[in-house]
Amino acid sequence: MHAEIKSAGRRINFAHLASMREAGLIVIILALCIAMSFASPHFLTWGNFRAMLMSFSIEGIVVVGMTVLLIVGGIDLSVGSVVCFSMVVSGALFLAGLDPWTASLIGIGVSALIGAAMGFFVTVIGLNHFITSLAAMVIVRGMCLVVTKGTPLSLFTLPPAFKAIGQGSFNNIPYVILIFIVVVAIFDFLLRRATAFRKVFYTGSNEKAAQFSGIRTNQVKFWVTVLCSTLAGVAGVIYMARFGAATPTFGAGMELNIIAAAVIGGASLNGGSGTIFGAILGMALLSVVTSSLILLDVSVYWQDMIKGCILLAAVSIDHFLHRKKS
Amino acid sequence: MTQSPILEIRGLSKAFGPVKALNDVRFELRRGEIHALCGENGAGKSTLMNMIAGVLQPDEGDILIDGERVSIHSPAAAQRLGIALVHQEIALCQDATVAENIYMAAINSRRAPLMNFQKLYADAQKVMDLLAPIPVRTRVADLSISNQQLVEIAKALTLDCKVLMLDEPTAALTESEAQRLFSIVRGLRERGISVVYISHRMAEIFSLCDRVTVFRDGRYVATDAIAAVSPDDVVRKMVGREITQLYPDKLAPQEPGRLLLSVEGLSDGRRFADVDLQLRAGEILGIGGLIGAGRSEIAQTVCGLRPMISGTVALDGKQLRLRSYGDAVKAGLVYLSEDRKGSGVxxxxxxxxxxxxxxxxxxxxxxxxxxxxxxxxxxxxxxxxxxxxxxxxxxxxxxxxxxxxxxxxxxxxxxxSPKVIIMDEPTRGIDVGAKVEIHRLLRQLAGSGVGVIIISSELPELIGLCDRVLVVREGRIAGELAASELGEEAIIMLASGVQDSSIQRQAQNVA
Structure with a gap:
């Protein structure tokens, strides 16, 4: 009996700080929602919620990969470019006559290869993630422009069955949202329970100690880098299905939003901590704020400023709490 | 004597969370004396030094300089009061030159907008030459650990200080470097500078210092004139009981069991060569030697954490082919790193x-x-x-x-459930109580048939705990000491390789 209570308590305790952070985020999001429901009659409608969910569902898939990468102590500035590259490669192949499903798989595969290339530079050459992915961000963006010759690809000929991924819905719930929920649920579970992902925490928490525990940290870092780019590739394909077009400038600046969401959700830039659930809550908070600002008729020009301040506040509070603890 | 103390500590206490690092301690440093501060790891010596140097703030108690109560709220404040501390851990800017490191404090407080490098180098070289001929234009990262330690000391010498505190300054030094340091410290005493000297090495304390204060478990025990006590007295005060009780019983001499681990002709091509080592079931094997002699490198190579260029490792009669540490773990051979926070946990x-x-x-x-x-x-x-x-x-x-x-x-x-466990400095920086528990545990493990190898820089630990000690010098096994031959002097002699008469004299003092 006692043991049972203990083991139940343990599950909550496991990421004690993280869960505090998540609970805090939920409270803030709910408070914002309640306040907004008084301020605007349009806020508490299924339509608005659907719009908000849609707006971050596809980015949410990228956030999953970014969070795992942050936990291992890395960062990826190239995700926006990779999302776009996956999109234009798949689009161009489709226009060249390939069926859209095969084209998409190739797009995702090419994204994984970009991740592998970055992983190579990080683990074999020994560069850090920041510099490597900064270079990749620029290079891959350039590749997008080369593939498209700078002009958007019009893909309205995509078959309806493919477009449905991005535009269709099941019982009034868009497939995009369903895919998002499935991806998040799978990776959240794996990150908490799978042995392979536990190694990600060890490596990010103290790489040296992980090596002294027989963990091949370079392998871990390599595969997490590949995972992050692959998920970005998946997101790119879904965007293509949603928009029926592939624009070579799409996704510029996306990486900052994604990193901000993960960090607000408790991922540390020093590695070793973070949860997918938290990162999604971070994303949700940013989305609720954006939606509120729009409904409140706040000028677009102010929105980025406010989002930046939220990021700063979240990280400061976290830093303060950690310092107090030690 | 009626000298007024330059530094006096009264009723000082400091707690870290629930742990009381210092409990109502006192300490008195007279003008122009070299005062040894002794105690086991965790006794609170470094905590006290850090408070005097303004790194930590006391919870209770007073610090008096020249009879005046002062509050030392930052390292800069300590410098203004003429207090300099050479830390046990090296805290230099690795990418800056030796000269820039030596004059960091002076550069920080200068008003001139531009650096005068010519003068900086010339001045720094003068100070550095007092200790060792290290070129001051070298980057600190390119120096050996012992040379870095000397730079730390040179840095303190440039400060115009009245009180110099040295926290285990010789831990990483060779014998001849240590001797040079001692003569410099004596010179400082002649100039009226007061020195607090922290060390575990009784020989040093008894040849260098005037008085000795002992702390135990965060409490003040006693202050004596060196001439009035023997090293045994000091050790007894440090541990609070006979040293023989501190360590568990050793193996009976005829007992060692089957061969567990056998290393032959191990070389890594850089740090060590031709290392042979045998470990039998039931025994605790110690590995001694100076810091930087290659002890950790040998252990890490045996476990597959570093590459070897020649040699064989056999565990329980089976030759191991180790491509990674993971292979060693699977075979039952584990290594505990000396750097607990950096790579242990x-x-x-x-x-x-x-x-x-x-x-x-x-x-x-x-x-x-x-x-x-x-x-x-x-x-x-x-x-x-x-x-x-x-x-x-x-x-x-x-x-x-x-x-x-x-x-x-x-x-x-x-x-x-390892067959052989190699521990690098298993009790560094932990309190006496936990240390005793860990020693008992290691003896228990050995008793249950697990092979235990201990790398330690603490001579009492090697002598008290181990059944046999190998001493490493400059990457080679300098000698082996059986239980009956174990003694501080024997280990030091093998480790330093110098049959210097001064060492023998000091060794006799210890004995």
């Missing part, structure tokens, strides 16, 4: 996760999922067996004291 992760890090495979069920219940069971069992004092197995390791962190690191090694 995951400070921000829970205790349970720390313990299971070494072999996740045994906790992994089908589908590659972690069996959390098994992980908990393992953590509870091992922390219970080692007596880890903690809030729960879910607490992060950072919440534990040094001794308990080390127990968690050891629990991690034990989780794989």
């Amino acid at each position: 995951f400070l921000d992760l829970p205790i349970a996760a720390n313990i299971s890090a070494l072999d996740l495979g045994r906790l992994t069920g089908r589908l590659g999922l972690l069996d959390r219940k098994a992980e908990d069971r393992q953590a509870r069992e091992l922390t219970g067996r080692l007596g880890v004092r903690m809030a729960g197995i879910e607490a992060t390791v950072s919440t534990l004291s040094g001794g308990n962190q080390q127990k968690v690191a050891i629990a991690k090694q034990l989780s794989v």
Whole structure:
């Protein structure tokens, strides 16, 4: 009996700080929602919620990969470019006559290869993630422009069955949202329970100690880098299905939003901590704020400023709490 | 004598969380004396030094300089009061030159907008030459550890200080460098500078110092004139009991069991060569030698953590082919790093996760999922067996004291039921109580047939705990000492390789 209570308590305790952070985020999001429901009659409608969910569902898939990468102590500035590259490669192949499903798989595969290339530079050459992915961000963006010759690809000929991924819905719930929920649920579970992902925490928490525990940290870092780019590739394909077009400038600046969401959700830039659930809550908070600002008729020009301040506040509070603890 | 003390400490206390590092201690430093401060690791010496140097703030008590009560709220304030501290750990800017490091404080307080490098180098070289001919334009990162330690000392010498505190300055120095340091310290005393000298080496203390103060477990024990006490008296005061009681009983001489680990002709091509080593079941083998002699490198190479260029490692009669440390762990050979926080534990992760890090495979069920219940069971069992004092197995390791962190690191090694366990400085920086527990545990392990190898820089530990000691000097095994031959002088002699008469004299003092 006692043991049972203990083991139940343990599950909550496991990421004690993280869960505090998540609970805090939920409270803030709910408070914002309640306040907004008084301020605007349009806020508490299924339509608005659907719009908000849609707006971050596809980015949410990228956030999953970014969070795992942050936990291992890395960062990826190239995700926006990779999302776009996956999109234009798949689009161009489709226009060249390939069926859209095969084209998409190739797009995702090419994204994984970009991740592998970055992983190579990080683990074999020994560069850090920041510099490597900064270079990749620029290079891959350039590749997008080369593939498209700078002009958007019009893909309205995509078959309806493919477009449905991005535009269709099941019982009034868009497939995009369903895919998002499935991806998040799978990776959240794996990150908490799978042995392979536990190694990600060890490596990010103290790489040296992980090596002294027989963990091949370079392998871990390599595969997490590949995972992050692959998920970005998946997101790119879904965007293509949603928009029926592939624009070579799409996704510029996306990486900052994604990193901000993960960090607000408790991922540390020093590695070793973070949860997918938290990162999604971070994303949700940013989305609720954006939606509120729009409904409140706040000028677009102010929105980025406010989002930046939220990021700063979240990280400061976290830093303060950690310092107090030690 | 009626000299007024230059530095006086009254009723000082300091707690870190629930741990009382210092409890109502006093200390008095007279003008122009060299005063040794002794105590086991964790006795509170470094904490006191850090408070006098303004790094830490006391919870209670007074610090008096020249009879005036002062509050030293920052290292800069300590410098203004004429107090300089040479830390035990090297705290230099690795990418700056020796000269820039030596004059860091002076550069910081200068008003001139531009650096005068010519003068900087010339001045720095003058100071540096007092200690060793290290070119001051070298980057600190390119120096050996012992030379870095000398730079630290040179840095303190440039400060116009009245009180110089040296925290284990010779830990990383060779014998001749240490001798040069002693003559400089004596010279400082002639100039009226007062020196607080922290060391574990009785020989040094008795040849250099005027008085000695002993701390134990964060409390003041006694202050004596060196001439009035013997090294044995000091050691007895440090440990609070006879030193023989501090260590568990040794193996009876005829007992050693079968050959567990056999290393032959091991070389890594850089740090060490031609190392032979045999470990028998039931014994604790010590490896002594100076810091930087290659002890850790040998151990890490044996375990597959570093590459070897020649030699063989056989465990339990079977030749091992180690491509990685993982292979060694699977075979039953584990290594505990000397750098607990840097590479021993995951400070921000829970205790349970720390313990299971070494072999996740045994906790992994089908589908590659972690069996959390098994992980908990393992953590509870091992922390219970080692007596880890903690809030729960879910607490992060950072919440534990040094001794308990080390127990968690050891629990991690034990989780794989190793055949041979190599521990690098297993009790560095932990309190006496935990140390005794760890020693007992190691003896128990050895008794149960696990091979135990201890690398230690603490001579009493090697002598008190080990059944046999190998001494490494400059990458080679300099000699082996059986239980009956163990003694501080014998180890020092093998480790330094110098049959210098001064060492022998000091050694006789110890004996």
